[in-house]
Amino acid sequence: MKALLIVNGQAGKGKTRTRWIRLEGYLQTFGIHYDVHFTTRPKAAIEVVKHAAANQYTHVIAVGGDGTVNEVVNGIAGQNIVFGVLPTGTGNDFARMLQIPVDPFLAVKKIGTEVHRPVDLLQLNGGYVAGAVGIGLDGAVAEDINRVSWKKRMGTFGYVLSMLKLIFTFPPFSVHLEIDSQVFDFQGCWLVAIGNSQFYGGGMKICPNAKFDDGLLDVCIVHNLTHLQLIKLFPSVFTGKHILHPNVLCLQGRSVRIQTDPAVPVHGDGEILGKTPGEIYIRPQALHVIY
Numbered sequence: 001m002k003a004l005l006i007v008n009g010q011a012g013k014g015k016t017r018t019r020w021i022r023l024e025g026y027l028q029t030f031g032i033h034y035d036v037h038f039t040t041r042p043k044a045a046i047e048v049v050k051h052a053a054a055n056q057y058t059h060v061i062a063v064g065g066d067g068t069v070n071e072v073v074n075g076i077a078g079q080n081i082v083f084g085v086l087p088t089g090t091g092n093d094f095a096r097m098l099q100i101p102v103d104p105f106l107a108v109k110k111i112g113t114e115v116h117r118p119v120d121l122l123q124l125n126g127g128y129v130a131g132a133v134g135i136g137l138d139g140a141v142a143e144d145i146n147r148v149s150w151k152k153r154m155g156t157f158g159y160v161l162s163m164l165k166l167i168f169t170f171p172p173f174s175v176h177l178e179i180d181s182q183v184f185d186f187q188g189c190w191l192v193a194i195g196n197s198q199f200y201g202g203g204m205k206i207c208p209n210a211k212f213d214d215g216l217l218d219v220c221i222v223h224n225l226t227h228l229q230l231i232k233l234f235p236s237v238f239t240g241k242h243i244l245h246p247n248v249l250c251l252q253g254r255s256v257r258i259q260t261d262p263a264v265p266v267h268g269d270g271e272i273l274g275k276t277p278g279e280i281y282i283r284p285q286a287l288h289v290i291y
């Protein structure tokens with residue numbers, strides 16, 4: 001094993017750099033050969049890991065949250081590299097998906113085992129998403145928490161506050177969806193979430209039936225609810241029971257084409273990825289992850 005560790009000091013409300021000192025102490029006890037790279041700016045990690053295999057690395061480990069995971073996964077795509085994560089972010093939904101402890105000091109023990117397994121990825125407009133894509137209200141929340149730094153100040157609670165605020169200002173939209181060969185049209189849509197993972201937003205079970213290795217993407221559509229109904233429904237997303245509501249539709253497929261009117265924000269793994277329209281595909285077993 002020769003590992004390249006990508007450390008995002010900004011992840012987890014800026015606490016990763018100080019935690020890294022202790023984490024490195026644990027890593028050294030495994031006798032692993034590794035190099036460390038500290039990210040210098042958003043998106044820089046993609047370039048750093050692009051030639052990891054050519055530089056004789058067998059493993060790339062992301063030390064950060066879901067944004068760091070997203071960057072590294074996009075950089076190593078197509079290379080013969082095993083991926084690992086030490087979750088030091090705020091939401092850490094990728095680690096939750098794989099049942100890796102969200103405490104990095106527990107997760108670090110997995111790295112030494114080198115046991116890995118294939119995991120599906122989502123492909124959105126050419127780039128990869130490891131966990132989930134959120135369209136509409138969710139995309140607006142991702143924009144909002146990054147803009148006002150709520151996540152930095154309040155962690156996962158920032159998602160909740162932002163969602164509650166935006167429920168009153170975000171206008172519902174109309175959506176045209178093609179899931180494999182089936183066509184769906186909705187008016188008054190609040191959000192469409194597409195999950196490889198059950199989780200997004202720091203533990204919300206938006207697609208509770210999603211499995212990361214079943215070769216399928218899960219689609220959750222929330223539509224035709226009043227503001228009050230949406231606020232009442234919101235707490236049940238933490239248990240996945242929201243899917244029992246008659247205005248929440250859950251579907252599965254291998255590809256999704258989505259058009260909306262008007263264009264609405266899209267996030268992947270919590271990172272802002274522009275606006276609709278979009279095409280999302282499942283890429284079965286596209287990544288090998290230390291488990």
Ligand SMILES: Nc1ncnc2c1ncn2[C@@H]1O[C@H](COP(=O)(O)OP(=O)(O)OP(=O)(O)O)[C@@H](O)[C@H]1O
Nearest residue numbers: 011012039040041042065066067068089090091092
């Ligand atoms: N050196 C850097 N300076 C500033 N931002 C950076 C740097 N390196 C990476 N980033 C950006 O930091 C952002 C936050 O990182 P990340 O998403 O990993 O942590 P988080 O937001 O705390 O966790 P989560 O996404 O799991 O809630 C990402 O958008 C990433 O692109």
